[in-house]
Amino acid sequence: MSAIRASSAEWVATYNKNDWTALAELFAPDASMMPPNSPEAVGRDAIAAWEAASEEGFRIALDVQQIDGRGDMAVVRGRSCVFIPKESGGYGVDVGKFLEVRRKQAAGNWLIVSDIFNSDLALGSELQDACPFAELG
Template identity: 35%
Template sequence: MNRVYCAIGRIACYGLAILTLGCAQPQPAPDTRAADEAAIRKAEADWSKDTATKQASAMAAYYDEAGSVLPPNAPIATGKEAIGKVWEDMFALPGFSLHFESSKVEVARSGDIGYSEGSYELQMNDPKGNPMTDTGKFVTVWKKQSDGSWKAVTDIFNSDLPVPPPPK
């Protein structure tokens, strides 16, 4: 009889242990947002610096395979080849020089997506060949890649300069 009670007691203990484990809450993933935000800031700083190379392929490397750039006064360019063409066209501007920097970077708690916003300064020559400076702003949506790096999935920018009046 004692054996029966011992067996029942063991079964009850095992059942209680299984129930307790089954009710345990999953542990949240570690919060890596600060490190991820720093990684995006670094990627963006490298990207800005790399514009001096004027190599479209180097610029396209900062984008996800399915990434898009939404330049002003032009259609959306999706995919690295189309994005490279947008950068080629910008690099072809006489007097081209570009610097951009984020003022805000945020990463979702999930740690797989984030965004940056900031400003840029673009130097180029106007149609008469005179140097001019355009300032503007941008928003870039970033996606964490399987290797832990961050790539742009959407990049949009536009000028702060007033729209010129229509020709008379």
């Protein structure tokens, strides 16, 4: 499971660079990403395009709470804090959760095949001032 934790850490570092093409490479070629309030994005190109259109300038922190797997498949569940730039400067925080299905590749890396995430905040709520488990780094 340490390889999956390392893969999650790589995903966070890549996301925080806002390198959406590189981020999409951490997904399987035919992966499905199911963002909130948006249609499903299927495939690396669609995932990179959604990220570029929806999350430019954002940062993220993940708290991986559970990894359960057998063979070449694993499910990863945890909490997330998305740091969203404010027009006035600084960031507001959207606290949420995520669930990923990962498949081990022949090279030993774990790519995401399905990813769903959503917010704990009610629609129209104000962003929080801080993340309960991480600082913006």
